[in-house]
Amino acid sequence: MTCHEARQAFSDLFDEGLPPAARDDVRAHLQACPACQAEWSAFQQAVRAVSDLGGAEPSPGFAARVRQALEAPPWWERTARWIFLPLKVKVPLQAAALLVLGLAGLLLYERSPDLRKRTEPLTTRPPAAAREAPPAPAPPETPASAPAPEAVKAAERGAPPPAAENRQADTAAQPSSQDEPARGAQAAKDKAKEAEQPAPAADALQKTEAAPEARLGQADSALTVRRSEEPPAREAESGAAAGRAQQPQQAPTPAALPPPSRKSLAARTPDALYSAALTELAGKRYEQAVSGFRAFIAQYPHDPKVPYARLALGDAQAAQGRQPEAIQEYDALLQQFPQSPLVPTALYRQAQARLALGDPSGCPQLRDLAERYPRAPEAGQARDALTKRCP
């Protein structure tokens, strides 16, 4: 059997799916080939490591949330309820809101001359007798606000201006169609007035066009500031990675700062601090361990090992018989990291500390642990402790 053939059979060999003869051939090859034996060991370790991941539970109340999602009304019903219910509250509020909007619109109309002038021809129409008389010529205009020639000619001959033809066709049955000439002249007047205002608009446009450049400059400076601020924030968030990378990320000039020595960096890395505290704990120097873990947490509050440091702090205090302090440390872990996989461990050890003090609240805590985390190793320990120490 070749090495390739042997390695191709690894999966079947692991799952005991080979016929006996083939299995013996593979095993014989593995005994004779150290390289394949090493590969086989690595294969087994990898598959077992995946199996050891095991299962996981969703957060408490998952099933109830699924049922709530199933029972939730459709979106249109939820929208209608949100708009109209409760009736006694929402309908008056909505009516009041409409009233306020209406008053605001009226106020705006009263205080805006342009708006009033635009709507004046619609509200002040000449009586029916005036429709029979020839239309009056256009009022004298200043040169800057002269109406369009076509509109003036149309007004003089009594025909609607070209722009009003479509409107007249739509409203042919209405008596207001004969007002079109006057309205057209007014519209032409307004257009001429609008034509007088290019300068301010152009100024505003120029200012707007100039603004992007200034904004780019501001954006550049903001980006520079942000870049200079980034490395320290990144170091704080992943102190372990930054410490291990050992690269200065913020250097104004290459020659301005001397490269930090490996030794001085090693003294400040989170792993070094944590390991030093762990060494103290292993040597039963509990006071030094407590100081070390506290310094680690203070310097690297966002390091992923902080929950473990909290647990170790509690253990160090408990080892010295300081149960109240231990309870506080476990509580800090539970409060700050409610989703941590260490929660069952912290709950169990905190309950044990309480029972050691003669505090009966340790018993309900053990029951709660066993119910909430039935598959955690500590659940079995909690059930044993309940049997032995709790009524």
Place this chain on the structure above:
Amino acid sequence: MAREPRLLPGGPIMSEADRHPPDEDHALVAHAQAGDTRAFEALVRRHQRWVFTLALRMIGDAAEAEDLAQDVFLKAYRGLAGFRGTARFSTWLYSIASHHCLNALEARGRQPLHQREPERTGEDDPPPRLERLANGAPGADTLLERQERAQLVQAALARLKTDQRLIVVLRDIQGMSYEAIAEALGIELGTVRSRLHRARMELKGLLAPHLTNDQ
């Protein structure tokens, strides 16, 4: 760690989903099909662990996995009318869960989150390991090491192709048989075997440098 003896591939290996008697599942399904949401909630409780585990190992993020798991159950509820009872409910649910996870990953257009890979710190004298505290409980460093190992393995899983990852999760974590996997995914038995082998060899290559020193 001693492993329990396994039967031949394709044999009735007890997976998490199959621990519940199928008769009870069918009774609950019947009630749920009649509109009883509490019956469906009971079904959710029976199967939520493995559905969530499948989503978690595929996605790598607990919050997203919970959303996915919820979507799986909602989809299952809406499709309950189409469940005839000819197969096990768990097999039918596995099919929904597997395809939903694959579709979700494809829609995201990315691999799941890469977990942090712990590196050796490089100290000359690594700290002594606190295997057990005086009362026999594992010390904080052992728990940390387990957590880091789990993150490492999850990161390696994340590097597999989605179809290979799914096979590994169903076989090596969920404990499904080859036949059950083939039925749930709608593929041939030979495809399951070959895909599983390639995935495991890939994992071996990714994990070997990190695991050899620990064994």
